[in-house]
Amino acid sequence: DVKVTQSSRYLVKRTGEKVFLECVQDMDHENMFWYRQDPGLGLRLIYFSYDVKMKEKGDIPEGYSVSREKKERFSLILESASTNQTSMYLCASTIKGFSGPNYHEQFFGPGTRLTVL
Amino acid sequence: AQSVSQHNHHVILSEAASLELGCNYSYGGTVNLFWYVQYPGQHLQLLLKYFSGDPLVKGIKGFEAEFIKSKFSFNLRKPSVQWSDTAEYFCAVIPDSNYQLIWGAGTKLIIKP
Numbered sequence: 001d002v003k004v005t006q007s008s009r010y011l012v013k014r015t016g017e018k019v020f021l022e023c024v025q026d027m028d029h030e031n032m033f034w035y036r037q038d039p040g041l042g043l044r045l046i047y048f049s050y051d052v053k054m055k056e057k058g059d060i061p062e063g064y065s066v067s068r069e070k071k072e073r074f075s076l077i078l079e080s081a082s083t084n085q086t087s088m089y090l091c092a093s094t095i096k097g098f099s100g101p102n103y104h105e106q107f108f109g110p111g112t113r114l115t116v117l
Numbered sequence: 118a119q120s121v122s123q124h125n126h127h128v129i130l131s132e133a134a135s136l137e138l139g140c141n142y143s144y145g146g147t148v149n150l151f152w153y154v155q156y157p158g159q160h161l162q163l164l165l166k167y168f169s170g171d172p173l174v175k176g177i178k179g180f181e182a183e184f185i186k187s188k189f190s191f192n193l194r195k196p197s198v199q200w201s202d203t204a205e206y207f208c209a210v211i212p213d214s215n216y217q218l219i220w221g222a223g224t225k226l227i228i229k230p
């Protein structure tokens with residue numbers, strides 16, 4: 001079974017703090033994604049990575065950065081946390097490739113519920 | 118801009134009732150379609166997907182969805198729901214030429230025992 005793990009289930013931080021969210025997958029997937037999930041808004045893509053050291057902006061990258069130094073690990077960084085970044089953060093991964101029936105099934109981690117005070 | 122619309126944000130049903138959750142998308146070309154489910158306290162997981170072929174797709178736990186191209190729809194159905202179907206359901210679409218899933222806002226389904 002594919003397993004995607006996230007470093008914390010719950011996190012409370014203060015405004016202005018630097019926050020690291022980590023995601024690790026064990027299925028040798030090339031593609032990894034960070035989303036935020038907010039009620040009534042579904043999932044919004046923050047960043048994704050299709051290879052080590054490669055990253056692409058999603059729909060809402062402002063205030064976030066990412067790091068992918070190893071294939072299995074994809075980190076989301078909030079450089080200076082703000083209250084409007086209080087949300088559920090989901091990490092996902094998929095196999096390589098941008099077409100075909102297997103690519104698009106994304107495997108998700110359990111999520112990190114971040115509260116910024 | 119491409120978008121996915123889920124008509125109901127909250128649905129409450131009694132056990133054994135039939136379920137249909139609506140999903141419409143705005144892209145005019147070839148699409149791949151998905152329903153994901155998030156049970157309380159659990160990961161998002163794939164319920165079913167459509168890529169090509171028979172427009173009636175069967176998924177896990179007795180769910181099915183029908184792709185109607187002329188209506189840009191991919192509605193999720195289940196003939197008889199159970200209390201354990203209480204969850205949030207997300208429709209997602211990926212235009213064939215794109216890498217990015219476009220997500221609906223989700224529908225929270227509550228089944229009363």
